[in-house]
């Protein structure tokens with residue numbers, strides 16, 4: 001069992017944060033990770049910046065642009081996190097677009113993930129069939145969970161197929177949107193969560209997109225194993241930098257009151 | 261032509277090792293839906309009737325195949341110009357937008373989005389939308405909006421909303437990202453009308469089929485104009501590759517016809533200021549398609565350069581990557597200067613002011629050897645009106 005599977009088995013109301021590696025400053029990756037862990041974060045999605053992030057809204061676009069400007073790259077990221085397992089116990093998921101990973105070499109990438117202690121990978125534009133055909137064995141042999149996205153438009157049949165081929169969690173995108181588009185969860189979205197929950201899936205779900213505060217986090221946790229805060233956290237980093245105190249306040253402010 | 265051709269897309273959306281649909285799950289239902297219906301629509305009698313009638317009476321087809329006598333004399337061969345510049349809106353782009361707008365209508369879509377670089381595809385899309393009374397939003401890089409003011413005004417006059425892409429390099433690739441984001445957010449009522457043989461499957465194939473009218477006409481026109489059964493060469497410029505794909509389409513399986521695609525090498529292939537994707541790029545994924553693209557060692561997509569705004573796309577349509585891989589087509593490149601020289605030459609020998617993009621195709625004449633009895637077809641993808649400012653600056657008129 002990897003850290004993701006263990007976490008999802010043991011915990012509910014999982015608080016997960018996304019941020020872009022190398023942002024706001026190149027060497028902020030580890031300090032932000034450490035501050036998140038100290039504040040009680042359960043799981044982190046560490047963004048690998050890309051020049052053309054077509055599923056992201058303005059906040060994460062800007063963080064990617066800045067991180068690249070700072071000199072961030074996959075190579076650099078693996079250097080930064082090579083000793084993270086000395087201090088970090090949270091499951092770590094690398095999230096990014098396929099091209100930089102393809103260019104790095106998928107095999108080398110997975111090997112490096114294993115070496116430094118990364119537990120999962122989210123590559124939104126790596127299609128299911130391509131993964132299934134070419135890379136699933138590679139990921140599974142390395143015990144790295146490949147995390148798929150589903151959306152309100154994903155047909156039930158496809159959700160079941162994704163479920164059967166997942167071993168970490170399913171990233172349940174809350175609405176037809178790019179990241180950071182809006183906050184608040186409508187009845188329509190809740191109906192979609194219910195629909196998915198009634199499919200009898202074996203893989204737990206974590207909800208992301210549009211989760212920005214205590215209220216949306218708490219609601220999302222009623223419908224899934226947890227939720228991911230992305231743009232709202234990146235906005236905090238943009239304003240306050242890798243500041244321990246404000247990161248602590250941010251995480252506690254969303255998480256602590258979520259007990260149902 | 262047979263769908264079994266080894267140069268055509270296969271059932272998985274691949275051209276050999278290129279193509280596919282590398283898209284986030286948010287776009288999957290839209291793409292799946294389009295994939296399901298596009299061939300049935302295109303092959304339906306109703307579509308063909310409407311499409312062909314619009315091409316004839318609205319676009320002004322067939323476009324002439326013109327024997328350029330003085331140009332031919334100069335190069336010691338027979339040069340036939342396929343005059344896409346004479347189409348309504350001044351380029352081949354309209355063949356595609358008129359076709360896709362009909363597909364969108366068949367699918368019941370009410371809102372059309374498009375990306376544009378120089379504004380040619382944006383204008384062609386806005387035109388088709390005006391014709392059909394559909395809402396039109398065109399994404400254009402902020403930098404391009406400033407560089408291409410007349411086309412921005414044209415789109416607005418046609419009733420389109422022009423939205424500035426403000427991310428990244430603020431040019432064509434960013435406008436494409438922005439259009440894809442819009443589509444992610446509006447999956448139900450919106451149709452994404454892509455302007456070239458790029459993007460996720462089925463777009464490259466759909467656009468190629470809609471541009472195939474170019475080679476369909478060349479095929480009968482060459483018989484009419486010469487005693488040959490087929491042209492010896494077909495030459496076209498490549499940005500994303502739609503006019504080239506259309507010019508090649510009906511000749512793909514006829515290996516007697518030599519196919520030549522001309523990329524823009526800007527200041528020179530190795531200058532660092534180039535858009536010669538085949539020459540300088542390597543394999544990757546851009547805008548949902550696996551193909552050659554210009555990228556850094558870290559896999560970040562880099563901004564290409566060419567004097568011609570329609571050719572500075574960092575990728576190339578997967579069909580052309582495959583034609584290159586299989587050596588079915590020869591891919592060469594022309595610099596800014598060579599294109600400018602060819603533009604002036606055509607203008608003064610034949611009285612035709614070509615688009616800068618098309619001038620790259622013309623530059624092949626000085627780069628290749630042709631026999632006196634060869635029939636060399638060059639596609640003039642567009643007219644030069646939009647490039648007059650560049651011509652004025654560069655030639656000092």
Ligand SMILES: Cc1ncc(COP(=O)(O)O)c(C=O)c1O
Nearest residue numbers: 499500501502503570617641642
């Ligand atoms: C006149 C003209 N030719 C060629 C192109 C390049 O596009 P493609 O390679 O898809 O034909 C453009 C694009 O804007 C254009 O306007």
